[in-house]
């Protein structure tokens with residue numbers, strides 16, 4: 001479970017781990033060190049295929065003999081090619097028998113492919129160490145169960161192996177599949193923003209000329225980044241100023257598609273991006289914009305997609321639904337600011353060139369974010385510094401890689417994890433107002449919860465809604481934000497808490513924690529889990545709905561609710577179904593208890 005206690009996430013530290021470190025014997029420490037080294041190695045080799053194929057989950061496997069030497073290694077090259085475990089077993093040959101296999105991630109035996117598990121079992125592997133469970137709900141835990149069922153000892157890092165070094169190894173497993181994990185939890189592709197700026201913070205001269213700020217070595221590195229992405233996105237002005245190609249010229253391998261985001265459709269009739277002989281281009285625009293030019297580009301083979309509301313979040317949700325895993329933003333500061341404020345950017349790559357160009361009107365990498373004080377700055381997490389040629393590359397995460405629980409099932413996956421529900425003939429239970437028969441499922445139901453605060457002491461919240469709304473501002477180091485939290489906390493009713501939270505968010509977006517979009521499901525999950533854990537009658541009511549689909553019948557809230565005609569995402573209903581499955585023992589529950597009985 002990700003514990004967000006401040007503006008930064010400290011999700012790699014845990015009091016449970018500290019205890020276990022203290023009680024570890026030296027022998028355990030040595031064993032953990034070796035396990036950690038090989039899990040990290042599995043994560044490193046898992047990354048080897050990035051850039052060669054369309055992005056996909058990265059799997060690596062290292063087989064080590066009882067004496068601790070590596071007998072074989074393998075990584076998944078592409079979806080549908082031989083599993084990492086199969087390759088490692090083949091490489092290890094007879095040495096596999098009695099050995100330990102290290103996997104950065106639990107294999108996803110989807111599409112009826114059990115080859116990874118079978119290879120390990122048939123080779124006589126004795127023990128398997130798994131870095132992280134598979135993040136997708138319908139695959140989560142399946143391979144681990146199957147291996148254990150066939151008599152292998154399976155140790156999952158963070159569950160069976162807890163220590164500081166193991167936690168670091170686990171972190172490398174999370175990082176190597178950050179795109180998949182982000183995508184699984186946030187319904188948008190993993191997005192990286194990359195820019196090249198001068199030492200005085202400019203991405204172009206005042207006239208808009210930008211070729212080139214960074215060195216050849218840095219630009220080669222960008223080709224590599226492009227090769228790891230499903231798509232590159234720029235705004236209309238960058239097309240007008242730079243006439244870019246946006247191809248991954250890194251010596252073969254995967255080439256991402258190009259996306260242009262334009263509101264005006266004020267685009268040139270001739271541009272490098274309209275040459276789709278090697279790679280395709282999609283232009284996303286506002287409905288109705290310059291239809292004649294749309295037709296012209298369509299005649300050249302460029303795909304045009306119109307949006308009622310063109311903003312980075314809508315566009316990213318659309319590409320998520322088209323199956324995209326990771327996107328590289330190479331736009332200028334205007335679109336960058338819009339994307340960052342919509343919460344869709346996960347990682348930053350900034351190439352800083354030792355050059356100064358000055359210019360009052362020369363653009364900078366990120367436009368207006370509405371910040372007035374330094375305390376509002378977005379702090380990067382896991383920052384890395386690297387020299388590339390004469391330039392410095394600074395990279396880091398804007399949003400922490402979410403931990404794997406809770407995994408939010410999609411509508412289809414809900415049917416898979418809860419076999420009593422069928423997509424075709426299941427009953428739907430709607431709930432909305434608290435006085436309705438299932439009104440206790442509403443966040444407005446008057447059931448106080450007790451949740452830990454930043455210091456670990458338990459605090460009572462009058463309802464789930466109070467807790468949820470206040471957490472938009474929790475951890476923001478600003479007196480006004482703390483004031484919002486206190487005001488919402490003492491709101492007289494859940495409705496009042498909702499009203500206050502929404503209007504404060506609208507009036508002072510700068511006070512909302514920067515990671516809120518990526519965090520809100522987790523906040524809601526924890527509050528709901530507490531509510532249904534501490535009130536036995538609510539838990540019984542939830543369990544009586546087994547077999548039914550739960551839908552919050554809110555016509556307005558298209559995220560938490562089901563919408564007027566089922567167009568909403570129904571995340572509240574989905575979370576309740578997830579928690580119901582956890583109570584029914586159909587899916588593993590997060591290990592940490594986050595609330596206490598009242």
Ligand SMILES: NC(=O)C1=CN([C@@H]2O[C@H](COP(=O)(O)OP(=O)(O)OC[C@H]3O[C@@H](n4cnc5c(N)ncnc54)[C@H](OP(=O)(O)O)[C@@H]3O)[C@@H](O)[C@H]2O)C=CC1
Nearest residue numbers: 196208210235236237238262263264331332333334335338
């Ligand atoms: N050094 C570097 O790394 C880079 C430098 N540059 C430089 O930056 C300059 C261009 O910067 P900038 O104008 O910011 O770049 P962009 O073109 O990347 O972004 C702005 C454009 O994006 C489109 N857009 C669509 N939806 C939105 C939205 N919701 N919010 C904001 N914009 C949206 C608009 O296009 P439209 O007007 O068509 O509607 C808008 O004009 C150029 O001089 C270029 O050379 C650009 C990229 C990288």
Ligand SMILES: Nc1c(N[C@@H]2O[C@H](COP(=O)(O)O)[C@@H](O)[C@H]2O)[nH]c(=O)[nH]c1=O
Nearest residue numbers: 196210212213214242244245246247330
């Ligand atoms: N100026 C600048 C960059 N600019 C980005 O690269 C795009 C051009 O890509 P291409 O046409 O494929 O070479 C351009 O439109 C912009 O997005 N990138 C960098 O790594 N370094 C630089 O100095």
